[in-house]
Amino acid sequence: MLDGSSGQGAPAWPGLAPGTxxxxxxxxxxxxxxxxxxxxxxxxxxxxxxxxxxxxxxxxxxxxxxxxxxxxxxxxxxxxxxxxxxxxxxxxxxxxxxxEGLPLDQWMQEVNPTALDLVGRVLLPLALTLADVHALGVVHRDVKEANIIVRQSDGLPVLVDFGAASLEGAPRLTQWMPPGTPEYRSPETLRFARQWEGEPYQVGPAEDLWALGVVTYILLTRMLPFGDRHDPGMVRAILEKTPREPDELNPRVPPALSELCMRMLEKDPEDRYADARALAEALSTAWSEADRSWRVPLFPEVRREETPPLPPPPAAPALPERQAPRRWRMARLILGAAILGGVLIPSVQRSESPLPSQTQQASAxxxxxxxxxxxxxxxxxxxxxxxxxxxxxxxxxxxxxxxxxxxxxxxxxxxxxxxxxxCVGAGCASTPKPEPLPPSPCPPGSTEGLKRLGMETGDFLRINVLPNNFRQLTIVVSEGDVTVEVMEGWKKMPLYAHLYGELIFKKNHVYGHFTRVQLENGEIVPVCMELTTPQGIGAAKEPGSTSKKTILKNYLYVSATSRFD
Known part of the structure; x- marks a missing residue:
């Protein structure tokens, strides 16, 4: 059995004393x-x-x-x-x-969120994060609660510890089983191990999505779906057993969320969500169609700490109805009228295997x-x-x-x-360098506007360029005026708010300067934000682009700035 150092033994550094x-x-x-x-x-x-x-x-x-x-x-x-x-x-x-923050399982214990909070604050951001990570050719391969920290400063989940990650195009380090935690391994990984004939396992994004399904089950039930490694039947359970549905074990789990979790744990990969973006869409739809049962704390025995509520979906801005996404319209009709309140539900029956003790540890x-x-x-x-x-x-x-x-x-x-x-790797060798733009000032009042929204220089927001669908892998854009919607709420920046600005075409890159945001009450606030991708400012043009119509990979963000560069 080899460890993570590729056959050289587990790294063992002597304890470094404070001050070293x-x-x-x-x-x-x-x-x-x-x-x-x-x-x-x-x-x-x-x-x-x-x-x-x-x-x-x-x-x-x-x-x-x-x-x-x-x-x-x-x-x-x-x-x-x-x-x-x-x-x-x-x-x-x-x-x-x-x-600085708490591992996801400990955060669950301390906060005891509602299903609405859990999906909006944790699961949907994680699905979108995995979509971005996978798009860059990286598979984490060890997604679990201990490797997800809820950051104290902003309440966002942060994926950590890429020690087991795989990288597209990199040479293989193992010939049989890839790294991973036994309780979170997918059925196809275990089937491959049983039938191994000398060929290396071709790991892919599906491994992370299965593991996120296990994480979701644990968060909803506080139980492992298939037992732990000390149970001799764990491998067979992963391969053959259908776990009890979360809403059966915990009546506080909304049926729609329970059903979504069970689909994530289907034995056949084709029966699960096709990719992280499809999962994000399913989570978004379920969130937008939530009823009052989603607003009850998931567990009765833990006193819930006060946390700020998720911002309600904004009212529609003055745009043609065809430009308003289905999620937005549904959210306005249903979540806008949702009723806050508690419902008395019996305590959860604990009949499955408990979590391993290491997932119970609490620390920042x-x-x-x-x-x-x-x-x-x-x-x-x-x-x-x-x-x-x-x-x-x-x-x-x-x-x-x-x-x-x-x-x-x-x-x-x-x-x-x-x-x-x-960018590192064979796929990046020919990537053209961005052409710098001459610096230009931000609009008057943008500093105060960003401060009002709780934004600081460098803060990210995921966006969708209208009228495109955020699930498209690539989009076509034109130079000039552009409207985008914000795909994640941030402090006082509403989810699905509209940003207005312009796209600027250069030889190999597209830049975006955004100067106005429309709030849910229709008010326009000046801001200073620029188009960003995980690779840096601006977005590289894809093959097939022309001087008037440019193709971009649909993984776009805006970041707050103090001036346009």
Missing amino acids: VVAGFTIEGLLASGSFGTVYRARRDGRPFAIKLVSLAPRGNREVDALRRMRHPNVVGFHGYGLWPEEQPHSLVLALELV RQELAPPEVTGDVGHGAGPQTSPSPVPVASATPTQEPEMIKPQKVRSLAATTLLTSAV
């Missing part, structure tokens, strides 16, 4: 340790970080390359990497965002899977070569800290969110 300096970061304490690395809380120039030490092995290089592909508000931020120690380095040092930390939970399993799979991660270009020392630069050690490749993002 690693690549320019001062250790403050241990956060987590697992089969793929050890994470410490650290500080540099007064700023907090999480630094992760991983082995100098293909698995560590893979994690760096996966993290560098992503710049996403719901994915742990990556600031760079270096080698350590200075003499005879044996470890990669990854500088990560310190995600960035989580790693413990060694006995996550690992590579392979018959005869040995270490394979993998290219070393390429340092990120265009470092910005004034904005991000640098590693100490010994002569024989690569320094931290500092990167700034949404600036000079670098």
Whole structure:
């Protein structure tokens, strides 16, 4: 049995005492340790970080390359990497965002949300996040509650620990079973393991979606759907058993949400949701059609902490009805008239296998899977070569800290969110560089407008360019005036609010400047936001684009800014 370091044994770093300096970061304490690395809380120039030490092995290089592909508000931020120690380095040092918050299961215990809150605040953002991650050629392969942190500052779920991730186009590190946690493995993975004939398993996004189905079941019932690894019948249950429906175990679960969860756990992949975007659409539709049963806390035995309610869907702006998406119209008709109130429902019957004890741990930390939970399993799979991660270009020392630069050690490749993002991999070799636009000022009053909406420079919002459908893989846009809808609420920015601005075509890229947002009461507020993708400012044109009609991948965001660049 091989572990996450591709046959070299689980990484074992001696406990680094507070005050130890690693690549320019001062250790403050241990956060987590697992089969793929050890994470410490650290500080540099007064700023907090999480630094992760991983082995100098293909698995560590893979994690760096996966993290560098992503710049996403719901994915742990990556600031760079270096080698350590200075003499005879044996470890990669990854500088990560310190995600202050609670693991998802502990957040559930403390907050005890309603079904409406759970879908709107957690499950729908996670589905959209996985859609973006998968679009970049990355599969997480260890989606579970411990690897989802609900960030304290904004209440958003953040996907962490990409130590087990797979990367499109990268060489395989195992020959039999991919990394993963036993309770979250899909039926097709286990069937492959039983029938293995020497060919490597072709992991795909379906693995993450199945695991999210297991997570959803656990959140709704506080029980594992198929038992745990200590149960000799767990594998057979995953392959053959249909678990009891969540609303049968917990009558507070709305039937529509229970049915959605059960579809996520169908044995045949073709019977599940086709991809993360299809799942997001199903969650959005269920959320928009919610009745009063969705507004009851999911569990009666936990006192629910006060949390701000989800913003109600906005009233329709003055646009033709054909431009208003079905989700929006349904939400206005149903959720707009939903009644707040409690319903007395009996306590949940606990008749299935309880969760493993490690998922019950509570702390504000960035989580790693413990060694006995996550690992590579392979018959005869040995270490394979993998290219070393390429340092990120265009470092910005004034904005991000640098590693100490010994002569024989690569320094931290500092990167700034949404600036000079670098795509790694064969598919990115020919990607044209963006052409910079001359700086231009934001409209008068935009600073106050963003502040009123709770937005700060760099904040992301997922958007849909009207009149396109957000489920389309690509869209066609024209230069000039444009209207987009906001696909995720943020503080005081309403869900489905309309942003108005213009698209600017350059040779290889499209830029967008947005200067006005229409609130649910029809009021227009000045803002300063620009078109963004996970790769940086602007969006690269796709093959087939012309000077008048441009094709874009439909994974678009806007980010708040202090000036247009």
